Amino acid sequence: MTTPEPPPLYDYARSRAVLIGGWDYDHLPPVASATRNSLDRMAELLQSPLCGWPRPSGSPADRLQVLRNPRRRNNLPDDLMRWFEDAADLALIYFVGHGRLYGDELCLALAESPLSGSAQKTTGLRFSDIREALEESEAVTKVVILDCCFSGQATLPRNTLSAPAITELTHCSGAITLAATDAYRTAWFEPDSAGGYPQTHFTRYLVDAIEAGAAGHPHGVSLETAFAAASAALVRDGKPRPTQSVRHHAGRFVIAGGPARHRPLPGRPDAAPGEAAAGSGPAHQDADELFRAALALEMDWDTTAADLPRIQSMYRSAAEAGHPEAMTRLGMILEGRAQERVKGTRHGDAVTPDLDGALHWYTRAARLGSSHGAYFLGLFHEDHLGKWPEALVWYREAARDERNWAARKALAGLEDRMARGLGPLAHAGDFGKTGISAHQQEQQSQQDGESVVFSMRANEQGALVTRILAGDAGPDVVATVQANFQRWLRDVWGGDQNLAMAFCVQALAEACGGLRGEWGTLSPKDQSGLVWFFSLLCLPTRDSVDGDAAAFRHQVRDAGRRLQDLARTANTLRGQP
Incomplete structure (x- = not known):
């Protein structure tokens, strides 16, 4: 019996998606190939079998509009209003490029946008333009994805700014805004010198999470699940933490289909971002599936607290089967890092910290080649044991993985502090001798005072x-x-x-x-x-x-x-x- 292809995730004939990207600016710093590649990758995702959008023909009637390097604002707000007015199922807008702030207004920079001044509002696309277009739309679900500096402005509670947020203003049963960073930070991108296929970090991690999630979930991957996985990976790798705001059911909106409609994309592995490939065969596949299931539960922010003992048990089973990343995640729970997220709730002490157990699993993961295990082992030696030389060893091992930005920053920070005769981090407490002699510290202090x-x-x-x-x-x-x-x-x-x-x-x-x-x-x-x-x-x-x-x-x-x-x-x- 042949398994039929699943029905479309949503009715494309009743939906609209607008993708906007800028990289060729007259006055702003160039962003090389990263934004162009990210725009292409988002378009490729929507048109792939995972999502199933029809390929645009270039007609104004296309349900998917891809705008490359628009020069200035001009009629763009009217176009958005027109494109979204007949969307009854899904209205989605994605922007990648420079983000600017003028007063309390987030301006999405277009080609002619200046470095400063009021012309930022007249040449760039204002976030209020997007908000107004979506307010008029009758779409059931409204999605905003912003990959630019200061994009978290779009997710702020509106009691501090003059304009209401998408999630508060849109008259629909669900709205979600995903932003590359918080309200006051810049977004990051990969320079051309990185080689390969440089992209903006947020889009890369988000699309990676959608593709991997769709491959691992029989009913498809929701936006909130994909965002949670991308956010965890970005923070793990030392990159800016993204932000989101969600209204009603929109976070559960299934953006991409499951394995029945999954087709691997050329040159894109199905592994989750940063996931180690430790071994092969049925036993490893079972451990890997268990790890994925536990990670999906942990990334579900609403149920993590209640399920923490279950998640710990699943990670332990995968770790005992030899999965390095499961060892690392288990160590994080035993150390108490997972509990930080649920502190103050009735589940806050659901798992009692076990520092000896955390050290054991971090060590095993690091020795099996996990850069994340090595990084957390370095943190453990520095924060709990005060053993800086050992922390340096493991930071250096973790930093060999160029994607592990967190390890590279920790390594640079510790090396600088040791060279300048500084003590431990404020949160780490006094561990006594730290490899810097009292005489060196006193000498440094005297020099500083002059x-x-x-x-x-x-x-x-x-x-x-x-x-x-x-x-x-x-x-x-x-x-x-x-x-x-x-x-x-x-x-x-x-x-x-x-x-x-x-x-x-x-x-x-x-x-x-x-x-x-x-x-x-x-x-x-x-x-x-x-x-x-x-x-x-x-x-x-x-x-x-x-x-x-x-x-x-x-x-x-x-x-x-x-x-x-x-x-x-x-x-x-x-x-x-």
């Missing part, structure tokens, strides 16, 4: 702050500095100090080594003081904040001073010693 930090900009504000630090400033200088700061908040950030500080903390944390580097050695109070001092000294704009933070960090390093000392000076300066 240094003076000055502004990297030869401007009035930097000179005035330097005078205040040197004790050579009267009340008039202090008043001028405060007035400049308030003017900066008003003119550059629209008076929104929280927004300004959010940009500053993201940029400064990244420039100062991140959570595994020198930044991670600071207490929350010291981090807050340093961000305040950076903003007061540099008065950064949205466009300059990343460069200003990097220059600020170099100035501190060149002056031979530790961030902690500077942070405490800053707290004293603002009256919070």
Whole structure:
């Protein structure tokens, strides 16, 4: 008996999909081949047997519209309104390219979009244009996928911004917005120098998750399941965490079919992103299937807490059968990392931490060649045991996998801290001797205390702050500095100090080594003081904040001073010693 092909996942004749990509900009930095390849890959996914969309003919009546490098906004909002007005089943829009912020408006940059100024709103596609087009659509399910900087603006609760979110505004039974990053961070892409088929990271991981999920689920893969898998893989590999917002049933919307309609795509393996191929044959296939099933349960954010003991049991069975990635995930549960996600719920203590067990499984996974096992083994040695030399060994082993960005950042952070005589991370506690002698630390501290930090900009504000630090400033200088700061908040950030500080903390944390580097050695109070001092000294704009933070960090390093000392000076300066 022949198994019939399953019916379409949705009625394409009653649906619309619009894919927009930009890479050839007149004024903005180029993004090489990554966005073009990502646009092509998303179009290829929708047209593949997994999704089944008809190939566009170039006609305005096509149910799938692919827009490559549109020049400017012009009639695009009207086109979106027209394309989506007759969508009764699914309305989907995807954008990949530069994202810009102007005031509280997310602008999707098009070819003629400028680097700054109000013309960003007149030349680029505003997110409000998308929102209005979807509001008018009668589609049952509405999907927005944004692969650009600051795309998380589209998922924010609207109590802080003027315009309502897609999930709050659309009059339908389901809406979902998937964004490459949070509201104040940039999205990442692979440069041409990476070779192969460079893509933007979010699209690569999301499509990988959809393809792998469709191959492993008989009833297809939902958007929320695919997003959860992609998000976990991105965070695991040290890339920006994506964000989402979901209304009603939209997260369960099946975007791609299961094995009955799955056709492997040329050059695209069916393995999940980063999954190790440890052995072959029936026994390994059983372990692999068990691992996949456990991972799918763990990625289900609504039921993970209740199912954690069951997930642990499934991972243990796969680990005992020799699956390295199952060993790593089991170690994460035993260490207590999975419980962090459900802390404060009635299931928060569903699995009692077992540090000895976590160390055992991390070690086995690492010795079987799992870069993720090696990475978490390095974290364990650093955070729990305070054994920095051992942590370095395993970070270096994990960093041999070029995709494991988290290991590379941890390695760079630890090497920098050891070279500068810094102690453990703030969250790791005092582990006693850490490989840096007390004499070295005392010598470093004395050297740091003699240094003076000055502004990297030869401007009035930097000179005035330097005078205040040197004790050579009267009340008039202090008043001028405060007035400049308030003017900066008003003119550059629209008076929104929280927004300004959010940009500053993201940029400064990244420039100062991140959570595994020198930044991670600071207490929350010291981090807050340093961000305040950076903003007061540099008065950064949205466009300059990343460069200003990097220059600020170099100035501190060149002056031979530790961030902690500077942070405490800053707290004293603002009256919070």
